Amino acid sequence: MPTTRENTEDRSAVRTLLRLWPYVRPVRARVFTAAFVAVVASCVGLVIPLVLKWMVDGPIADQDPAGVWLGALYLLLLGFTEAGLFGMRRWLVARPLSHVEAEMRAALYRRLQRLPVAFHDRWPSGQLLSRATADLGLVRMFLAFPLTFLLVNTVTILVGVIIMLLQDWTLGLVILGPAIPVMVMCVVFEHRYAVVARRAQDQVGDLTTVVEESVLGIRIIKGFGRHRSQARAFRELSTKLRGTELGKARLLATIWAVIVTLPEMAIGAALVLGAVQVADGELSAGTLVAFLSTALALRWPVDSIGFLLAMSQEAATATERYFEVMDEEPEKDTVVHADRTAEDRTAEDATAEADRRDGGLRFDGVVFRYPDADPASTPTLNRVDLHIRPGESMALVGATGSGKTTLTALVPRLHEVTAGRITLDGEDVTAMSRAQLRSKVAVAFEEPTLFSASVGENVLMGTDAEAGPAELERALGVAQADFVHALPQGTGTQVGEQGLSLSGGQRQRLALARAVVGRPRFLVLDDPLSALDVHTEAAVEAALRRVLADTTALIVAHRPSTVLLADRVALLSGGRITAVGTHQELLRGNPEYAHLMSGSGRQEDDR
Structure with a gap:
């Protein structure tokens, strides 16, 4: 300040x-x-x-x-x-x-x-x-x-x-x-x-x-x-x-x-x-x-x-x-690593070629420390290595404060990595312009933010293309946000400042619709269903599975029902990925994961 x-x-x-x-x-x-x-x-x-x-x-x-x-x-x-x-x-x-x-x-x-x-x-x-x-x-x-x-x-x-x-x-x-x-x-x-x-x-x-x-x-x-x-x-x-x-x-x-x-x-x-x-x-x-x-x-x-x-x-x-x-330094659109040696460039080119073959979203030795943190302090994220294959959904699970939200914010470059690299289909995100990067990646945050605009305008902010009514209806359907049609002016209804005229669950569904409306290649969801009731959550999950089949997704999850949306699960602990596997594998073989998913998680696994 x-x-x-x-x-x-x-x-x-x-x-x-x-x-x-x-x-x-x-x-x-x-x-x-x-x-x-x-x-x-x-x-x-x-x-x-x-x-x-x-x-x-x-x-x-x-x-x-x-x-x-x-x-x-x-x-x-x-x-x-x-x-x-x-x-x-x-x-x-x-x-x-x-x-x-x-x-x-x-x-x-x-x-x-x-x-x-x-x-x-x-x-x-x-x-x-x-x-x-x-x-x-x-x-x-x-x-x-x-x-x-x-x-x-x-x-x-x-x-x-x-x-x-x-x-x-x-x-x-x-x-x-x-x-x-x-x-x-x-x-x-x-x-x-x-x-x-x-x-x-x-x-x-x-x-x-x-x-x-x-x-x-x-x-x-x-x-x-x-x-x-x-x-x-x-x-x-x-x-x-x-x-x-x-x-x-x-x-x-x-x-x-x-x-x-x-x-x-x-x-x-x-x-x-x-x-x-x-x-x-x-x-x-x-x-x-x-x-x-x-x-x-x-x-x-x-x-x-x-x-x-x-x-x-x-x-x-x-x-x-x-x-x-x-006078504050704006975000750099792309980051040029001018100080790399020839050996570094050769090694990175080889890695990039491997990434392109594998595709998907990859975190390679990612380290992150907040800009105002003491340089000698322990980084929030430390040597994170994770690969989400093309078309795969990965759930990210961890205790409160483990760095899950911070990790998801690095993908669209809301923060810059301190060290390491993040690639999308083999291309380093720092080598892309922000416009190019954010046309590929869509994000839905746990705390949804809506603007003083109509429902339709808020949802269509998620795409640069001239999306029409059909795309808007599709996104609303995926998010189970059909409640908008009961509003006084339907999708033309002004939602008011911060969207506070709507309930928390309604705001969260509109934020999810905004994330999926542009049919992004990569989807980052930060606990997108936390404010939904059980029945709405089940309906959203059913529709979201169809969307996840066509995209590469990283989903922060706290509940087993959300974890089950993903193909695999990554456990983030102490700023590092300590385990990767299916829900059932981690539940059986990882005590920390079992503790996080305790209660309803074991019941679902037993079923």
Whole structure:
């Protein structure tokens, strides 16, 4: 699970935000145009004080009404021009930046699909959801507003300061007096705010995780009366997030107080000094009006520095969180063993030729250790050797925690083997693309997962081909899932999130139908009948036998009735295959197997 990164000394907000460039580049023309338009609009606003100076020193001083009306017309036109240009800026950026956000979200989703199962085991889903929603919203807001106005306000302040210095350099120096303390405060604020912003966004992810788990586990919460403890956990996280947000608010209030107070004091000092100069005849009234108007026009660009920096830091931390996922190494489609010697290649080629003659599914010296496990620890699977012949069904039996599910996950490469090899008809699974591999292998897991889609769509996910109604009905028949025809819209019925509108047995039958609909050459079933009642199980087994006759299957089994579906049985113990034989052979000759199958297993054997 990712942790909050409190230390941001080695992180540059600018360097982080520059990583957004590949996404912005396709719309750069409109973004740059919008920035240019905003700069022009801001500069148009700075012309207004110059018009005021002309009016005060000219028509007003000369008591010329026509000149005053002309000056008013100029001011009106400048105001309309400024407003129109800012409106154009918003129009220019709205659509392209929405496109940037959509593209980033699509790229994140694609990357999540390609990341290994070990990544998803490690990361809470709420953290991923917050990155795909809240964080990308912050990035879009930054691109739409702070990015442009950091540039616009910088240009505006520079042009405004030049105009004031040209009007009267002594008053200009007075206005520039607070510049150094304000810049120092901004540097301190930026560093501190980055830490708090990162903490807040991580806490939002934690809160999202709690909400998602509570919604998905609502039956457990209600069943055990745990709503108070869950509410307490949510309240604690919410209170922690509230404290962090208040910390952000205090930092922003502090920087804003400095940024607002010091320039206001400088403007007040310039007003007093300017009034004295006008009284002494050293400065015209129009010049003082223009100077003060320019200074007041710069209040917004200066005052906005605080929250623009805050939004930029939040966008930087959001970008950092986004790329934490994007930088994760995706699954390799194929694995090239470039370091093999000529002798290795010769031996492997000979083995592959033998595999092709024998065919089927073969585990050859397979070792597996989870990626986050200690390299010195005992592997979950250790030197597994097993051969399932073409058209044969092999039941995999073992005690809880022996590694049965892990072994089945290696076939479709949900995990990568640490050592050894797995072959399908003599071809190493790591030499195939995942699309090619998963077109050959279908999987049904013990815990069936259904999506918020129709029954038919859930089942047909098991095939890449354009399977029609006939294939769908065949698969439903094999899985004894005829109950779908009694649903309100039949196979078009929406099953709801996680398929929780159906019973456990119904979900398991639909998952089995999904596995067999594509007529796979290899079938991997992880205890596929555990949630079925005795009568349904018998009917499914009868239909499944016909399917197993045409495929090569590995079936994780816990009950003798499931074991009897298979031609042979493999016993997995201590991470190794310790015995292979028929059910009756192992029952008679292997005490561990007999213990696992005790009770009903012996009764069936006696029959």
